[in-house]
Amino acid sequence: MESRPPPAKRLKTSVWGSGQRRSYVFGHGMEQQRRELPIYRARAKLIGQLRYLDTAIIIGETGSGKTTQIPQFLYEACIGGYGVIGITQPRRVAAISLAARVAEEKKSELGTLIGYTVRFEDVSSHKSKIKFVTDGMLLREAMLDPLLRRYSVVILDEAHERTVQTDVLFGIVKSAQRKRKELNKMSLKVIVMSATMDVDLFSQYFNQAPVLYLEGRQHSIQIFYTKEPQTDYLHASLVSIFQIHQEAPSSHNVLVFLTGQEEIEAMSRTCRQIAKNLPQGSCQMTVYPLYASLPHLQQLRVFQPGQKDCRKVILSTNIAETSVTIPGIKYVVDTGMVKAKRYNPESGLEVLAVQQVSKAQAWQRAGRAGRQRSGICYRLYTEEEFEKFLNMTVPEMQRCNLANVMLQLLAIGVPNILTFDFISKPSPDAMRAAIEQLKQLGAVKHKDNQIFLTVLGKKMAAFPLEPRFSKTLLVSSEFHCTEEILTIVSLLSVDSVLYSPRAQQEEVLSARRKFISSEGDHMTLLNMYHAFKSVQGQKEWCRENFVNSRNMMMVMEVRRQLRDICLKLGISLDSSRSDTGNIRRCLAHSLFLNAAELQLDGSYVSLDSRHPVAIHPSSVLFHSKPSYILYNELIHTSKCYMRDLCVVDPEWLYEAAPEYFRRKLKGAKT
Incomplete structure (x- = not known):
């Protein structure tokens, strides 16, 4: 462990540009692997410092072992006394997989000493002393x-x-730490961990908290830039894939970062077609897509060992950017692009658009190549372009709809949400727009x-829902359709079931035709759910109808938990049966x-903006061409597209918010 970040070592090459390299030996056996992680050499010094610090910022490269080992170090050294050691993660898949890994290392059954809690799933108990949680679930506990x-x-x-939930948690744990000290309660130790060296903001926010740098990563990674x-970038990706394929041993697998499902599927088809036409005797290639809405069994294929003398090429969104280790990856191809949401409080539009990654994201991507062996990352941009990237991703807090954040802060009991101690304060316009939305929703x-x-x-x-969906459930009993609304909200709260x-x-079109409703996507999804239940979730039915069975099972679990909350709140669980008009009116x-x-x-134009x-x-x-429709989200590509639509009558809209629509709705009866 050093007091300063180690200097990068540069290697010049004639093809791509410059590289960075550090090497470590990889061992065998669970305990041996723990001991050979770079962080293990700093164990004694790290424990010594953390024992006496209330707050610390820890910086360590991807692969250093900080996420799995530091909670264990604290537990083994009895730092924290009788309380729980909580570790937050932005993504549910990371919280689950990390908890499973640490439980394996501690030879403990998951849910006992080591547990996890993610939205709609709690695998922990009163025995859990190390608990992985999504940041959103820790906020709900708060x-x-x-x-x-x-x-x-x-x-x-x-x-x-810098997810919105993590940013809010910064303020919540800082406040909890201060108040517990004022009330002479058991102290709260706060540790902030990051893979980027740009940490001044974290340190300043936590009252000049000391920064501890962990030296090294487990395996060397060499970085190459384009000249x-x-x-x-899609053509450049293709060229890079086949350049590697022609030159590297077949056991060296490739991970390519693209921006979305359409790009990935198009690239998959092209790669397979080219691979078929390579000269006889060439190494074989198997292409695997990886994105959030892909059926779970197909996602799992990327983690399985490949065939002998056949290279695996994984085409992924940023789902593979952090915490997920894909075996056998030697090469990473980074396009430098990502799809991200951005909200404009003036227009009220939240759009998903392609943009450049930050330097922090680029280093995370490069780190995927050094998880199990030394690796190489090809960046499809020049070093000069990279230097112009933002150091860190623009905090989600400054580019999202804040309605849910404001609702959570009010529920926690923050006395004045407009003066809350945000680490990066959102714009006054965004906060006002969020409060106005909550006001419109009552x-x-x-x-x-x-x-x-x-x-x-x-x-x-x-x-645990967006405010608009919470409102939908709460008013559903007025329209005698709570059972159907529970299903629709659950379907919209998980990754796509299609x-x-x-x-x-x-x-696909032929299979879906029998479920289609002229009243929109919500009713179509409802029809599919009823059909799924009627065949008791048969996997063969799911395959024939292009339904993601795992996500549909998750819908059923989400629905069960939301139903329990409705019962606790005294909401009448009525069904509208065949009356879909009541559902749409709700x-x-x-x-x-x-x-x-x-x-x-x-x-079409949006009525709000x-x-x-x-x-x-x-x-x-x-x-x-229905006259009036509701949409779930907007996606911006060549134009602003509405997704997940429902046909409604203008009278229903006016009835829902007369003052709001008096100025918005043309032709409504007053």
């Missing part, structure tokens, strides 16, 4: 106990990702220049901020 009394240590991991800027009210939760708002905060491979579009009463109106020229929007080609309404 709603019930703002002092987080169960915890003696909170480790905020992957801090450089010239690339105008087409969740907040103003009194004496303060903002308070209404009775409805307190109930909304009880659900799997639509482009190579089989005709089969949706209009909660999703009215996401409404669009057909124009005379056949185009009058911004041009279009029906996404994947929607069942793509060839229809």
Whole structure:
């Protein structure tokens, strides 16, 4: 461990540019692997320092072992006394897989000494002393106990990702730490962990907390840049894949970072086609896509050993950027691009668009090549371009809709949400827009220049959902359709249950035709869920109908938990049966901020901002022209597309929020 980050060692090459290298030997056996992690050499010194620090910032490269080992070091050294050591993760898959790994290392059954809690899944018990949690779930715990009394240590991991929930947690744990000290309660130790060297902000925020640097990574990684800027990163990716394929041994697998499902599927087809036509005797290639909506069994294929003398090429979104170790990866090809959401509080539009990664993301991607052996990362941009990248990803807090954040802070009991101690304060416009949305939904009210939760708002905060979906469930009993709304909200709260491979579009359309509703995607999804239940979730039925069976099973679990919350809140669990009008009317009463109106020229505009929007080609309404529709989200590619649509009557919208629509809705009866 050093007091300063180790200097990078540069190696010049004639092909791509410059590289960085450090090497370590990889051992065998669980305990042997632990001992050969770079962090293990710093164990004694690290424990010695953490024992006496209230707050520390720990910086260590991807692969140094900080996430799995530091919680164990603290537990083994009895740092934290009788409380729980909590480790937050931005992603559920990371929380689950890390907990499983640490349980394996401790030879403990998952859910006993080592546990995890993610949204809609809790595998922990009163025996759990090391607990991996998604940052959102720790925030929900803070709603019930703002002092987080169960915890003696909170480790905020992957801090450089700057997710909105992690940013809020910074403020919550800082406040809990201070208040516990003021009340002479058991102290709370806060550890912030990051893979990036840009940590001044973290240190300053936590009152000049000391920064501890962990030297080294487990295996060497060499970085190569292009000599010239690339105008087409997809073409450059293809060239790089086959350059590696022609020159490297077949056991060296390749991970390529692309931006989304469509790019990945198109590249998969192209790679397979080219591989078929390579000269006889060439190494074989198997191409695996990896993205969030891919069926779980197909995701698992990337982790399985490849065939002998056959190279694995994995084409992935940023799902593989952190915490996931894919075996056998020797090469990483980084396009330098990612799809990210950005919210404009002035227009009210939240759009998903392709943009450049940050330096922190680029280093995370490179780190995937050095997990099990020395590796190489090809960056499809020049070193000069890389130097112009932002050091860190723009915090999600500064580019998202803050309605849920404001609701959570009010539920936790923050006295003045407008002056909350954010590590990176969002714009006043974004905060005002969020409060206005909550006001439109009936969740907040103003009194004496303060903002308070209404009775409805307190109930909304009880659900681990976006405010609009919480409202949907809470008003569903008025329309006697709670059972159907539970299903629809659950379907919209997990990754897509639909799997639509482009190579089989005709089969997909044919299979889906029997479920299609002219009333929109929500009703179509509801039909599919009922059909799935009627065949008791048969896997063969799922394959035939291109339904992601694992995600559909998750829908059932989410629905069960939301149903339990409804029962606790005294919501009547009625069913509308065949009356779909009541379901759509209920949706209009909660999703009215996401409404669009057909124009005379056949185009659509959003009612809130009058911004041009279009029906996404994947929607069942793509060839229809209903006068008024609700949408779940907007995606910006060549234009602003609406996804997950529902046909509604203008009268329902006006009935839901008369004051709001008096100025928004053309032609509504007053």
